[in-house]
Amino acid sequence: MRTWLVKSEPDVYGIDQLKKDGRTGWTGVRNYQARNTMRDDMKEGDLVVFYHSNAEPPGIAGLAKVVDAPIPDPTQFDKKSDYFDATSDKAEPRWVMAQLGFVEKFKALIPLDVLKADPKLAGLALLQKGQRLSVQPVSAPHFARILELAGAKTKSPAR
């Protein structure tokens, strides 16, 4: 299995909301690279780091996992949605959403400055300058380190 990171603004959809909902469709991704990751690479059972962006402070809040195959994102056809895409064809939807389930909320958020200061997380995509992708891969060693920093209940997956 592989591991991933998704970003969300906690004011829009945070880890607490995912905990409450149990699972959710990851709507609103309108970037081709992120879409391709969700469509082609994220598999059921993959673990996903849940990052709070535009937060005070920003940081890693918990874990989710992929619970099902991706399906078309309904907001692309919803005229009232911010994510409406008039050029997407219903017969061949342009945008998909990953199906994510709640795994755990960390006892404490791992703040961005801690992530940046950790030598073992050097190279993590999230920390690259100008990195704006909302869905990113996380290497197995980086993932294990994040679990360690968080004191996570979840065990690092076998490679």
Add this chain to the structure above:
DNA sequence: GCCAACGTTGGC
């Protein structure tokens, strides 16, 4: 609220 970095759009 500012602004750097980036992706996308559209004129040519």
Add this chain to the structure above:
DNA sequence: GCCAACGTTGGC
């Protein structure tokens, strides 16, 4: 196919 203009992201 280039690239300037624009909109968005997201840290600060």
